Amino acid sequence: MKKLFMLTAASLLAVSAMAQKQKAIYYTISFPNAVHHEAEVLLTIPQAPGGALKIHMSRSSPGRYATHEFGKNIYNLKATGADNVPLVIKQLEGDFYEIQGTTETVKISYTLFANWTDGTYASVDASHAHLNMPATLMWAEGQTERPIKIQFNDADKYGWKVATQLKPEGDNVYSAPDLQYLMDSPTELSAYKVNSWTVDNNGKPEKINLTTHSDDNQAVIDNFAKMVQRMVLEEKAVFGELPVYDNGEYTFLQDVHPNTSGDGMEHRNSTIIVQPAPKVEGLESRLIGTFSHEFFHSWNVKRIRPKSLEPFNFTHANISAELWFAEGFTQYYGELVLARAGINSVEDYTRTVASLVNQVLNTQGAAKYSPADASRYAVFADAGVSIDPNNQTNMFTSYYTYGGATALALDLRLRSELHLTLDDYMRQVWLARGKTMRPYTIADLQSDLGSLTKNPKFAADFFKRYINGIEKNDYEALLAKAGLLLRRAQPGKGWVGPLGGAGGRGRSGQARVSDADGFAIVSNTTAGTPIYKAGIDAGDVITKADGKDIKDAAAFTEVMAGKKPGDKIAVTFKNRAGIHETVITLEENPAYEVVLFEKAGRELTKEQQDFRNNWLSSKVK
Secondary structure, eight states: OHHHHHHHHHHHHHHHHHHHHTSOEEEEEEOTTGGGTEEEEEEEETTOOSEEEEEEEOSOOTTOOSOOOGGGGEEEEEEEOGGGOBOEEEEEETTEEEEEEEOSSEEEEEEEEOBOOSSSSOEEETTEEEEOGGGTOEEETTOTTSOEEEEEOSHHHHTOEEEESSEEEETTEEEESSHHHHHTOOEEEESOEEEEEEEEETTEEEEEEEEEESSOOHHHHHHHHHHHHHHHHHHHHHHTSOOOOGGGEEEEEEEEOTTSOOEEEEOSSEEEEEEOSSOSTTOHHHHHHHHHHHHHTTTBTTTBOBGGGSSOOSSSOOOOSOHIIIIIIHHHHHHHHHHHTTSSOHHHHHHHHHHHHHHHHSOHHHHHSOHHHHHHTHHHHSSOOOOSOOOGGGTOOOHHHHHHHHHHHHHHHHHHHSSOOHHHHHHHHIIIIITTTOOBOHHHHHHHHHHHHTOHHHHHHHIIIIISSOOOOOHHHHHHTTTEEEEESSTTOEEOOOOOOOBSSOSTTOOOBOOTTSEEOOSOOOTTSHHHHTTOOTTOEEEEETTEEOOSHHHHHHHHTTOOTTOEEEEEEEETTEEEEEEEEOEEOOOEEEEETTTTTOOOOHHHHHHHHHHHSOOOO
8 A cells, every 4th residue: 555655646746747847938029119110028937947047049940040140139138036026137148148046937028129021030010010939039948848828919009910820829829839839930910811711631621821911902812812722732732631730720921011021931830921022913923932832841841851950959050961852842842833733834934944954054062062062051051141251152052943953853854764753752751751750861861762763773873973962964855855945045145154243242252342443343253154264253343345444334244245155355354452454265155044845946746745744734633
């Protein structure tokens, strides 16, 4: 009996400890000074650890891979303990604090300044509160597994409604199971318009919400929703099913206004889509592309999850070698499904294909580094906040387009060599990794391709050469199978290389230089191009070319008109080292275009037409 009593007591203690652990952390966000872009945040932590409590403002955000200094925008930081007694706050780093002498319940308050509407930061004004949570909420070390409730005050005052993937608890109070989920739950408070519909997901209904904060009327939003519905069904067809969304719904949080910063940011059951446009009306076909990309992420990234991002670390940049797949394959499908849905024409899609091919065949980054290498560089390239020039022109190709071009090649090779498709591969990865929430590595993706094809040698060769290596697929031959011609875009025309415009301080290799006395080269010139070989780079000012005085970019372009590959142009330029003379030997522009065989005057065979139809036609049954 004594042993039984001891076990029962232990069980009761465990239950009591669990109940204590599960007591919710509580956030309250108020907007008394919204017109001046301020919010007031109160964080209440019951059962706080005794002694000292360390609190953070995040430095990274889900969907972003570089660091972002959110801590710069909080001030008036205060903390109180029992009986509202003030507690001492010690600032350990710019966004990291220690609260000393904590008691059972700690309250932390601060003012947040928020005036940047995109998918990463936060924005508050009289029209809305656009909240990305890492840019909004402080959090405490050691408390990240606890359930959370968040209350939004002043919504009635401004005529706002709340749009979020957080679970509604009533009276503008919402909940999240833990900090990871909360930080992945952007929230829009505004007088938005909404269109909702239900999708049958193999017998289970999933609700899709399109919320739009814009200057459009409801009829425009309802019409746009029909386009979004077509896109949703095409993406569902790729995987054969929708994910099972938490709380049975998925929400598009769209904000459209000329003063916003364009962005799209995926989340588990929602996405933030910010469009710098006057309104939706008349721009539907242009705006839908962000929707197709971000919605595909509800499978690929949010559930088919790189192991390197699991769990997401909010205190520093999150490095991943898998972004060529997570972002790049999503980039490929984001455009492909629009062609399949009939939103974009096949001819429209050829321009997308040409852009992908040029990125993989005509950039220095792709020539020197693998897709895996490009992915790891995201910690610097993904909306990075440094202001000094870099040399990305000559050493980085975006993992979005690099991965997209790789997906294109794999899709065409699976279709032509193995009677499979990339859709088959995505379903394979979904069932093996995403549906079961088993984070993957590059080796896992190779294994899944081997399992699908029943040809591990094909998978090993593809990953060795095109994922971990820098070899390139034969895009000309692959595209020809669909009756698409890959050819030079400007044959026989003289070319010096890409030229940056003029201006002051910039990024991505731009230099501070004035063009008052000539044509200023602001951006780094590209290695291997004629102008690079001639010794001209960012910071140089061209004053004379081919015997003519050069006052601006237009004058230099005029000199170039009519020139052919092999022509030589004498150039005078100046920089801090003095005045220099050089000769630029023109070459043919290496840029490609993709043209339908029938538009290029070539015969389109039935086999090519069938291949194209099977690739680009709708998959919705």
